[in-house]
Amino acid sequence: SAVISQKPSRDICQRGTSLTIQCQVDSQVTMMFWYRQQPGQSLTLIATANQGSEATYESGFVIDKFPISRPNLTFSTLTVSNMSPEDSSIYLCSVGDTYTEAFFGQGTRLTVV
Amino acid sequence: KQEVTQIPAALSVPEGENLVLNCSFTDSAIYNLQWFRQDPGKGLTSLLLIQSSQREQTSGRLNASLDKSSGRSTLYIAASQPGDSATYLCAVTGGNKLVFGAGTILRVKS
Numbered sequence: 493s494a495v496i497s498q499k500p501s502r503d504i505c506q507r508g509t510s511l512t513i514q515c516q517v518d519s520q521v522t523m524m525f526w527y528r529q530q531p532g533q534s535l536t537l538i539a540t541a542n543q544g545s546e547a548t549y550e551s552g553f554v555i556d557k558f559p560i561s562r563p564n565l566t567f568s569t570l571t572v573s574n575m576s577p578e579d580s581s582i583y584l585c586s587v588g589d590t591y592t593e594a595f596f597g598q599g600t601r602l603t604v605v
Numbered sequence: 606k607q608e609v610t611q612i613p614a615a616l617s618v619p620e621g622e623n624l625v626l627n628c629s630f631t632d633s634a635i636y637n638l639q640w641f642r643q644d645p646g647k648g649l650t651s652l653l654l655i656q657s658s659q660r661e662q663t664s665g666r667l668n669a670s671l672d673k674s675s676g677r678s679t680l681y682i683a684a685s686q687p688g689d690s691a692t693y694l695c696a697v698t699g700g701n702k703l704v705f706g707a708g709t710i711l712r713v714k715s
Contacts, residue, residue, distance in 0.1 A: 498648070523701065534694065534705045535649075584648055586703075591636055591656070594696070594703055598648040 494519055494587050498597030505575055505604050512571045513600045515585035520565035523589055526558070529582040529599075538583075541568045575604045607632045607699050611706035618685055619714050626680040626709045628695035633673050635697040640669050640680050643692045643708070652693075653680070685713045 495518040505511050515524065526538040538558055539547040547560040561569045572579055580603050588594030608631045618624055628638070637656045641649040653662045653669040655678070661670040668681040678695060690713050696703040 502646075525703075534707045535696075535703075536705075537702055540701065582646065586649075588703075589701060591698075593651055593654045594639060594698075595651060596641075596649040599646070601646055 493593070494521065494595040496585060496587060496595055496597035498585055498600055500600055501598060502601040503603070505602065507576050507604055509575055510571055510573045511575065511602060512569050513583055513585075515568045515570070515597055517566045517587055521587040522565070523587070524562065524568045525586040525588075525594075526560065526568075526570045527584045527586060529584065531580070535584065538570070572602065575602075577604045580604045607635075607697060607704045609695060609697055609704050609706035611693075611695060611709050613709060614707065615710040615712075617712045617714065620685060620687060622685050622713075623681070623683050624685055624711070626682070626693050626695075626711070628678040628680070628706055630676045630678075630697050630704075632699060633676050635673065635699050637698050638669075638671050638678050639696050639698070639703070640667075640678075641694045641696065643694060645692075649694065682711075685711075687713045687715045689713050 497516045499514045524541045527535040538553045539549045541547045541562040543562045559571045582599045584599045585597045610629045612627045639654045640652040655662050655671040666683040671678045692708040694708045696705045
């Protein structure tokens with residue numbers, strides 16, 4: 493199993509600002525994933541972060557809005573840029589590949605006012 | 606495009622009842638299926654992982670089955686407790702992605 497630490501656990505931000513969310517894993521992993529969970533909704537994949545290459549974004553998500561860094565095999569960041577109230581969600585990072593169990597961080601609860 | 610549906614959307618039961626949560630998926634070409642638990646405002650806790658070649662997995666009071674050909678999975682919770690109250694999510698893996706259902710909100714009344 494993997495233990496994932498995500499920071500901050502929650503934040504209230506002003507519209508127009510940016511927030512960077514950190515995700516630290518206790519072991520080296522090839523792929524890390526970032527999800528968004530809007531209020532009352534299920535999880536939607538934002539992007540896959542691979543070490544040494546640019547993140548792969550899902551349809552509807554763009555790098556300018558959600559830049560991702562993956563400097564090594566245990567760490568990644570997701571930035572939510574130029575925030576609006578519609579960005580208020582829980583953001584989660586995850587590890588696990590096609591054949592293995594997926595593990596999630598405790599999430600970052602973001603409120604944009 | 607894979608779609609995952611969970612029924613019921615919400616369920617309220619008295620303590621001690623056995624219950625079944627349902628999950629269906631449209632594309633049977635999956636690698637595995639996973640059940641998660643999510644407490645309000647929190648992250649996801651993995652409950653059970655069923656590989657595509659397996660039929661079921663058990664952990665304590667939880668039992669999950671998988672019928673890949675019909676695109677269905679069930680999560681059986683025995684002797685439910687108030688501490689089981691949470692949202693239960695199922696997700697299937699195709700390629701490198703997890704596709705989630707909308708979840709079942711479970712409330713166990715004491």
